[in-house]
Amino acid sequence: MVTVGLVQADIHPHAVERNLRHYAEMLERELTKPVDLLVFPEMFACGFSASLREEACAWSAHCQDFLQQTAVKTNANVVASLPIVEQDKVYNRLFWYSPEGLLGQYDKKHLFFGDEQALCTAGQSWTIVSTLGHRFLPLICYDVRFPVWSRNRYENGCYAYDCLVYVANFPAPREGILQQLAAARAIENQAYAIVVNRVGADGNGFPHAGGSAVFDYEGRKVAAAAQNQEQILTVELDFEKLQSFRKRIPIAKQWD
Secondary structure (H helix, E strand, O other): OEEEEEEEOEOOOOOHHHHHHHHHHHHHHHOOOOOOEEEOOOOOOOOOOOOHHHHHHHHHHHHHHHHHHHHHHHOOEEEEEEEEEEOOEEEEEEEEEEOOEEEEEEEOOOOOOOHHHHHEOOOOOOOOEEEOOEEEEEEEHHHHHOHHHHOOOEEOOEEOOOEEEEEOOOOHHHHHHHHHHHHHHHHHHOOEEEEEOOEEEOOOOOEEEEOOEEEOOOOOEEEEOOEOOOEEEEEEEOHHHHHHHHHHOOHHHHOO
């Protein structure tokens, strides 16, 4: 079993220190039992705005330190994305930390219309993170709409990954679409899918209602966070059941 904590939170624009302090308070107050994996929303410390480059230059190192320290303090793997400037390019980069250090990072491939496409550079490759006895594919928000990019692989009796992890900033009007797409990705890839979305208004005034959830390999919603409410949702993933299902219904052997 792997215990996952989905951190559904409001992200105040242009207030990185305030947001990090708020996350620390949420963890202190709501994380009442050990977890193996903590997942924060996309752009977890600053949210989306036209100031991504400025936010990245001023705060990215501090935010990475926060994630590493949180991994040590909670003795858990910690996942989040934030803006990073590298060779004068801005990336929406996901970081995956364990208590021992950085396990992997991923630059968002599919950039959404508007500020993100105008300001950011798309990534070009997957990152598979092997940890906690399983393999995870971390992706970011709009990536969920692209099934080929999320597609699992099956070679020599082994799957490329066992669980999809989507960190997101899906606005309230399309939150239901986020859940439907995540369920579809779980079904077609015979894997769990974790989705962590934010609540509150971003730096452009767009509202977010949350809808963070976990879907199993048959697309069933294992658990879901409350609407328009901050919380840390704790869910146990049974990977033995996943392996049993894969053996009973070996769809992967016929994947195109």
